[in-house]
Structure formats: C-alpha cells, structure tokens
Amino acid sequence: xxxxxxxxxxxxSSTGKSTLAKxxxxxxxxxxxxxxxxxxxxxxxxLQNGYIxxxxxxxxxxxxxLPFINLQFQFNPDLGFGEMYLNGxxxxxxxxxxRVSNFVSKIAEISEVRAKLVEQQxxxxxxxxxxxxxxxxxTVVFPDAELKIFxxxxxxxxxxxxxxxxxxxxxxxxxxxxxxxxxxxxYIDTHRDDSPLVxxxxxxxxxxxxxSREEQFDKVLALxxxxx
Numbered sequence: 001x002x003x004x005x006x007x008x009x010x011x012x013s014s015t016g017k018s019t020l021a022k023x024x025x026x027x028x029x030x031x032x033x034x035x036x037x038x039x040x041x042x043x044x045x046x047l048q049n050g051y052i053x054x055x056x057x058x059x060x061x062x063x064x065x066l067p068f069i070n071l072q073f074q075f076n077p078d079l080g081f082g083e084m085y086l087n088g089x090x091x092x093x094x095x096x097x098x099r100v101s102n103f104v105s106k107i108a109e110i111s112e113v114r115a116k117l118v119e120q121q122x123x124x125x126x127x128x129x130x131x132x133x134x135x136x137x138x139t140v141v142f143p144d145a146e147l148k149i150f151x152x153x154x155x156x157x158x159x160x161x162x163x164x165x166x167x168x169x170x171x172x173x174x175x176x177x178x179x180x181x182x183x184x185x186x187y188i189d190t191h192r193d194d195s196p197l198v199x200x201x202x203x204x205x206x207x208x209x210x211x212s213r214e215e216q217f218d219k220v221l222a223l224x225x226x227x228x
Contacts, residue, residue: 002228004030004129006144008137010200011151013101013185014158016208016216017133020151022081023217024224025131033124035134035141036104037084038071038117040095043107045069045086052103063112071120098166098173101181105188108135114194135189138200146227148203149220155182157209
C-alpha cells in the first residue's frame with residue numbers, strides 16, 4: 001500500500017502551482033489546499049472593509065479584526081476542489097481579481113496574518129495525504145514534507161498566462177498592468193521580513209517556462225511515485 005505523504009509546492013506567482021496541486025490531489029486522492037486563496041480572502045476582507053487602498057493601509061485595525069475572519073474550504077464536486085468561503089460566503093471568484101492581486105503581497109507581509117493562517121494550515125496537514133501550495137509551505141508550514149517542489153518561470157511568461165486568464169474572465173486589464181503586478185509581487189514576496197519566498201534547501205526546482213501542464217504533471221507524479 002502506498003504510504004501517505006505531504007507534498008509542498010512553493011514558487012512565484014502565476015507559475016501554475018494551484019493547477020499542478022489540483023492535478024496531483026485528484027490523481028492521488030489527496031486533500032488540496034490553496035494557501036494563496038486564504039491570503040487573498042483576507043485581502044478581500046481588508047478591501048471590503050476599507051482597511052487598505054492605494055493611498056493607505058490600516059494594519060492595526062486589520063490585525064484587531066483577525067478573530068472575526070473565518071476561512072473555510074468547501075468541496076465543490078462539480079469543480080473537483082474546495083472553494084474559498086469567507087465568513088460563510090463563497091468568494092472564490094472575487095478573490096481572483098487583479099484588484100485583490102495588487103494588495104495580497106502587502107497583506108501577506110503582516111506577521112499576525114501569517115501566524116493565523118500558518119496555524120490553520122499546519123492543522124489541515126496533520127494527517128498527511130495533502131497537497132498544499134503557496135510561498136512558505138516547504139520552509140515554514142511543512143519543513144518535514146516528503147516532497148518539496150519549487151516552481152519558477154520568467155516574469156514575462158507568468159504575466160502572459162495571468163493576462164490570458166483574466167481576459168477569458170472578461171476582466172479589462174492590460175498586459176503591462178499584469179506584468180507590473182507580477183514583478184511587484186515577486187519583489188515583496190522575496191524581500192519581506194517574515195517568511196520570505198525562498199527555495200527550501202531540499203526542494204526540487206521546476207522551471208515550467210517551456211513545459212506543458214501535462215509534461216509538468218508527469219514529471220512531478222514520477223517524483224511522487226519514487227517516494228511512495
């Protein structure tokens with residue numbers, strides 16, 4: 001019988017971490033957790049309550065509001081994965097907007113936010129058989145994960161992918177805006193004081209600039225099979 005393992009997938013924004021994680025979870029019968037959705041939901045909460053905007057950021061009020069933020073993943077059988085619910089409301093679509101993307105890295109810098117979400121993430125993975133993606137999964141959340149993947153691709157490639165996704169959703173954004181967002185998030189994610197984005201010491205790096213989703217999935221599934 002295959003042993004249950006923890007799979008940690010880290011990497012830069014728009015590298016397709018969630019797509020790969022969903023594929024692996026479905027193939028292995030594992031639980032999938034998109035930690036980025038959790039940070040996006042907190043960001044959406046902050047935006048909705050006027051705690052953050054282009055001109056200001058009321059960190060202290062957001063920190064005081066953290067006990068009133070309830071996050072849950074509810075499985076959607078039609079989609080095959082859990083959707084994010086914020087205080088009982090499905091916000092899966094709302095949290096994927098460029099507006100949320102523009103502020104999520106600033107929210108994720110806050111130590112109190114990270115502490116709250118990391119605690120929840122550790123609890124979710126206590127029984128293994130989980131695929132979790134984010135920025136600090138292999139370094140902070142699951143430092144003992146049996147398989148750690150670090151995904152990367154050029155900023156231009158990632159911006160084009162994100163731009164295409166937003167266009168398909170009907171969002172009126174320009175490629176230049178998306179590229180700027182990708183580059184800004186890269187800088188904030190890698191330079192923050194608390195749990196910056198870094199490749200875990202024993203992580204396997206995958207540059208998927210020129211890989212199809214199928215090629216990438218086959219490559220990582222082979223790594224999983226080697227461990228199991």
